[in-house]
Amino acid sequence: MNSGLRHMLRDDDLDHEEQLEVLRLGMAFRANPYLSRPFLGPQAVAIIFDKPSTRTRTSFCVGVAQLGGYPMVIDSPGSQLGRGEPVADTANVLTRMTSAIVWRTFGQDRVETMAAHATVPVINALTDSFHPCQVLADFLTLAQHRGGVDALAGMTIAYLGDAANNMANSYLLGGAVAGMNVRIAGPHGFLPDPSLVEQARTLAAENGGSILVTTDPVQAVEDADCVFTDTWVSMGEEDQYAVRSHPFLPYQVNARLMAHARPDALFQHCLPAYRGREVTAEVIDGPQSVVWDEAENRLHAQKALMTWLVARSRGDESLLQGVC
Numbered sequence: 001m002n003s004g005l006r007h008m009l010r011d012d013d014l015d016h017e018e019q020l021e022v023l024r025l026g027m028a029f030r031a032n033p034y035l036s037r038p039f040l041g042p043q044a045v046a047i048i049f050d051k052p053s054t055r056t057r058t059s060f061c062v063g064v065a066q067l068g069g070y071p072m073v074i075d076s077p078g079s080q081l082g083r084g085e086p087v088a089d090t091a092n093v094l095t096r097m098t099s100a101i102v103w104r105t106f107g108q109d110r111v112e113t114m115a116a117h118a119t120v121p122v123i124n125a126l127t128d129s130f131h132p133c134q135v136l137a138d139f140l141t142l143a144q145h146r147g148g149v150d151a152l153a154g155m156t157i158a159y160l161g162d163a164a165n166n167m168a169n170s171y172l173l174g175g176a177v178a179g180m181n182v183r184i185a186g187p188h189g190f191l192p193d194p195s196l197v198e199q200a201r202t203l204a205a206e207n208g209g210s211i212l213v214t215t216d217p218v219q220a221v222e223d224a225d226c227v228f229t230d231t232w233v234s235m236g237e238e239d240q241y242a243v244r245s246h247p248f249l250p251y252q253v254n255a256r257l258m259a260h261a262r263p264d265a266l267f268q269h270c271l272p273a274y275r276g277r278e279v280t281a282e283v284i285d286g287p288q289s290v291v292w293d294e295a296e297n298r299l300h301a302q303k304a305l306m307t308w309l310v311a312r313s314r315g316d317e318s319l320l321q322g323v324c
Helices: 016-031 055-066 087-097 108-117 132-145 166-178 194-207 217-221 238-244 246-251 291-314
Strands: 044-049 070-075 100-104 122-126 156-160 181-185 210-214 226-229 266-269
Touching (some): 016 132, 044 087, 055 122, 100 108, 100 291, 108 122, 132 166, 132 291, 156 166, 238 246
Parallel strands (some): 100 122, 156 226, 226 266
């Protein structure tokens, strides 16, 4: 196995300086889509979907193509992986034919097993535990609108809603790595795992940030630079909305709640959004919303991440074009 092999399985797989390098590269890709072509050949990148996707599928497929490669999309139901083949066996096959593996799946253990048997970078494109690619895009959006990558440290971000889900977990870790002041708000019974919160607090202390977990939505958004939310009902739970949504009603992002944030605070949502539920149309379609830039930045952030991982794994600094 390549001793320099790097994966992105959870947000703290990058340290503070590495996260900055990826985000700077993302800003460079925004300016020049063909800045680096690590997959020229074209080399194939396996992109596996166990869950439905719009933004992840589009951004990774377009991104791999713009990086000079061939996006080999594998929908799990049509593969042997979807019929019960061991993850390790799939990894041992794909790693001989592709230059990277991207996987949108369920359990975090699945991407970890894939990475343990792969000799190419493995990227978590969403699991039930973490969504690191989304958080990189969200931070790139903050950098785009608020003074660049070096302005991120010290910002205050607030996430409201289901605080026990993958987005809350990734904001905790990713924000702690960035040196942000991260506030997570949700109802009792829907708060992050205490052990993960402690990990985030340790990281935040190392990088000059802080962590607050609360059940008070106003406390979370007070003077925040950006307010984030996510759907209250995960994929496959839509029929449970009426029952499941009740505890989250006080955490709806609306104009009244946004008024407690900074006057120039931004609003972000990883999408798909349900207007009138977790966010009002007034907010998501209003002047503080940057959700469409956020969606586009999935492309730039993921191209940066793929390029960075490949460059570090191969020891080929030329792929970074002097940006990092």
